[in-house]
Amino acid sequence: MAPVSGTDRGTDGAVRRQYEELPYPARDPADEAKRLVTGSPSHLLEIEHYVFAGHRAGPLRALIAGGGTGDGAIMLAQQLADRGEGEVVYLDISGAALAIARARAEARGLANIVFHQGSLLAIDMLDLGRFDYIDCCGVLHHLADPLEGVLALAEALTEDGGMGLMLYGELGRTGVYPLQRALRRLTGGEELPERLGLARLLLDGLPESNWFRRNPFLGDHLAGDDAGLFDLLLHARDRAYTVDEIARLCRQAGLRPTGFVPPLAYAPATYLEDPELRARAARLPPLEAAALAEELAGSLKSHVFYVVRDGNDGGGAAVPGGGLVPVLRDGNAAGLSRALSRSPVLRVNQDGLALRFELPKAAGELVRLIDGNRSLDAVFDALAGRNPRLSRAAFDALFAEVYGVLNPLNMLLFGGPGAPQRP
Numbered sequence: 001m002a003p004v005s006g007t008d009r010g011t012d013g014a015v016r017r018q019y020e021e022l023p024y025p026a027r028d029p030a031d032e033a034k035r036l037v038t039g040s041p042s043h044l045l046e047i048e049h050y051v052f053a054g055h056r057a058g059p060l061r062a063l064i065a066g067g068g069t070g071d072g073a074i075m076l077a078q079q080l081a082d083r084g085e086g087e088v089v090y091l092d093i094s095g096a097a098l099a100i101a102r103a104r105a106e107a108r109g110l111a112n113i114v115f116h117q118g119s120l121l122a123i124d125m126l127d128l129g130r131f132d133y134i135d136c137c138g139v140l141h142h143l144a145d146p147l148e149g150v151l152a153l154a155e156a157l158t159e160d161g162g163m164g165l166m167l168y169g170e171l172g173r174t175g176v177y178p179l180q181r182a183l184r185r186l187t188g189g190e191e192l193p194e195r196l197g198l199a200r201l202l203l204d205g206l207p208e209s210n211w212f213r214r215n216p217f218l219g220d221h222l223a224g225d226d227a228g229l230f231d232l233l234l235h236a237r238d239r240a241y242t243v244d245e246i247a248r249l250c251r252q253a254g255l256r257p258t259g260f261v262p263p264l265a266y267a268p269a270t271y272l273e274d275p276e277l278r279a280r281a282a283r284l285p286p287l288e289a290a291a292l293a294e295e296l297a298g299s300l301k302s303h304v305f306y307v308v309r310d311g312n313d314g315g316g317a318a319v320p321g322g323g324l325v326p327v328l329r330d331g332n333a334a335g336l337s338r339a340l341s342r343s344p345v346l347r348v349n350q351d352g353l354a355l356r357f358e359l360p361k362a363a364g365e366l367v368r369l370i371d372g373n374r375s376l377d378a379v380f381d382a383l384a385g386r387n388p389r390l391s392r393a394a395f396d397a398l399f400a401e402v403y404g405v406l407n408p409l410n411m412l413l414f415g416g417p418g419a420p421q422r423p
Contacts, residue, residue, distance in 0.1 A: 024069065047306075062131075066091070078108060143237075323379075359401065359402055
């Protein structure tokens with residue numbers, strides 16, 4: 001554990017003040033009547049796929065560590081409430097952020113969230129118990145010692161549990177840190193509103209040669225809200241990671257990464273056309289392949305990934321099998337089936353890279369049967385009932401081809417309400 005210096009203590013105070021004055025991200029509880037904010041990590045189906053190997057999470061006890069204004073907590077609590085099971089514990093240092101998250105929960109009538117104000121570094125003193133799943137999204141990279149934070153969370157994890165984490169990506173944030181340093185030179189003891197005003201003045205006049213201005217993947221400062229701009233360019237403390245550094249952090253904490261989301265972004269073949277280079281990349285171990293993809297893409301400004309304990313051999317990413325239940329992440333099997341029946345071609349934009357995937361003609365009929373309740377065996381039975389000549393070998397080949405396209409896009413997972421209960 002790194003020693004805490006006087007400077008670190010002062011920075012801790014600045015971080016707390018920031019999130020009290022500018023709760024992040026900016027959210028209006030009234031918007032809960034219009035939509036549920038969803039994302040990664042901590043989508044329930046992703047948890048089941050990447051932490052519980054495709055098994056149903058069951059009465060999940062989850063911690064949202066550094067919950068901010070509530071996106072992860074509200075999403076997961078709503079998904080658990082829809083199934084009638086599970087509990088979410090919210091934890092954050094900011095009372096202002098907590099108040100917004102609580103108001104959002106009240107707007108939805110969610111009664112399965114317990115709110116606590118405090119630091120994740122003091123989790124052992126809060127007597128919160130242990131958790132099957134822990135979310136820590138966009139928090140660890142703001143700590144004086146991120147490893148200390150990971151270790152504190154790992155201590156609160158059950159033996160067969162896992163975590164969903166998000167850390168900033170170094171290459172995709174090209175230009176951020178020189179501009180942060182420039183603003184520190186230009187701003188001194190000004191109050192927060194003055195610093196925001198100076199940041200906007202600087203952004204308005206940046207030369208064309210500036211790396212921040214030339215990076216098309218940065219957009220938090222364009223949303224118009226103060227919280228996003230301050231968090232990006234005026235934060236008292238943050239750092240970014242490469243995939244290699246994430247792998248090292250996980251090893252130090254006794255954790256094993258089970259998947260980066262979306263997988264497509266971490267597949268070297270997404271960025272390589274030459275067959276020889278693709279073949280060489282295909283021989284790399286998974287984490288090295290993900291690191292290569294990051295280096296080729298240059299656009300990954302954040303890394304979302306799931307981890308389990310090193311010794312948790314029964315957990316991790318699902319491996320397709322007949323008894324598991326395939327499920328579409330957005331639940332819209334009918335809509336995707338109709339689209340694929342009209343055209344078996346999917347066009348995807350991956351950070352400005354136009355990609356085209358062609359699925360087999362039978363993909364639409366297969367997808368229509370994926371309802372989150374049928375096992376893969378049951379999907380075969382249903383499809384074979386309509387196509388008596390369909391062999392199991394032909395079905396497995398068809399599913400593998402469809403899964404090979406839709407899973408990297410984070411569209412097709414294993415889990416769902418019909419999945420077998422985790423051991």
